[in-house]
Amino acid sequence: MPTSSTPAEKKITLASLGEFGLIASVTAGRTQPASTLLGPGDDAAVVAAPDGRVVACTDVLVEGVHFRMDWSTPEQVGRKAAAANLADVAAMGAVPTALLVGLACPADTDVELLQGLTDGLWAEAEAAGAGVVGGDVAASAQLVLSVTALGSLDGLDPVTRSGARPGDVLAVAGRLGWSAAGLAVLGRGFRSPVAVVGAHRVPEPPYAAGPQAARAGATAMIDVSDGLLADLGHVAVASGVVVDVRSAAFSVTGRLADVGQALGVDPLHWILTGGEDHALAAAFPGSVPEGWLVIGEVRAGAAAVLVDGRPYEGGPAGWEHFSR
Structure with missing residues (x-):
């Protein structure tokens, strides 16, 4: 039986395991989808692109900016990192196929933490029908994840931000405001309600809704990562239209509602401006697919985002890294 003089169990760190030992550890026994023709282990991966086009996007997540290890488990951070990119693929109307992961961290990082991160990345990729096909590891003063996602359009045209037209209806798929509410709870030093805190730790993007919208003729679409009004602003500018959201x-x-009441915040503010739920917002020329909620309309005019016909006066429209 251990005594007070027994040495503590020594943690395995990246420095002791080594770069290639870590890669072997986190890739062993993993399965890949049919779209992965050649997975980890070579100079590069090979991913199928049946119609000759590949949708690609990348995000960088920095500890202390995008996530906190005292607020989330390593697996939750990995899932969130993957979801942020996979949602961007879906927002183009594409089906996710693969992730590439760049990891930078201190040499004394616990390998158990890194294993948790990669478990989360693999789990979220699998949930979206994609595989983790490669990446890189480097030394850094802090933990940084860089995730690149690939996707297949499967013969469809990409749905961009620039196609919204006057007369289109505006709709969303997925939840809004939950991650922002969870962040507010964590920021106050609480860990519950679990539902909203969990929504901040691990978003649930509606991956299938992206290709669904493309098949239904969506004219424009975007991943709601920084806040509904902020991201719709990108659509308004790219399309040269007015986007009017109906709060009702x-x-x-x-x-x-319970969290809003407890914290003295109107939940509508979280819905309109909160980021990191990774819902999808799209414009449609007519009826919307099942599962989408109509929230407004597109009109002619100088690019602008309105709420109930007026500029939003409840504060910033969303998150912007370099303005704070």
């Missing part, structure tokens, strides 16, 4: 379209019930 959103029903605030359950935990979101």
Whole structure:
């Protein structure tokens, strides 16, 4: 039986395991989807692109900016990192196929933490039908994840931000405001309600809704990562239109309403401006697919985002890294 004089169990760090030992550890026994023709282990991966086009995007997540290890488990951080990129692929109307992961961290980082991160990355990729096909590891003063996602358009045209037209209806798929509410709870030093805190730790993007919208004729689409109004602003500018959101379209019930009441915040503010839920917002020329909620309309005019016909006066429209 251990005594007070027994040495503590020594942690295995990246320095002791080594770069290639870590790679072997996190790739062993993993399965890949059919789109992965050649996975980890060579100079580069080979991923199928049946129609000759590849959708590609990348995000960088920095500890202390995008995530905190005292707020989330390593697996939750890995899932969130993957989801942020896979949602961007879906927002183009594409089906996710692969992730490439760049990891930079201190040499004394616990390998168990890194294993948790990669478990999360693999789990979220699998949930979206994609594989983790390669990456790189480097030394750094802090933990940084760089994730690149690839996707297949499967014969469809990409849905960009620039196609919205006057007369289109505006709709969303996925939840809004939950991650922002969870962040507010964590920022106050609490860990519950679990539903909203969990939404901040691990978003649930509606991956299948992206290709669904493309097949239904969506004219424009975007991943809601920085806040609904902020991201719709990109659509308005790219399309040269006015986007008018109807606040009455959103029903605030359950935990979101409870948290808003407890913290003295109008939950509608989280819905309109909160980021990191990774819902999808799209414009449609007519009826919207099942599962999408109509929240407004597109009109002619100088590029602008309105709420109930007026500029939003409840504060910043969303997150912008270099303005704070």
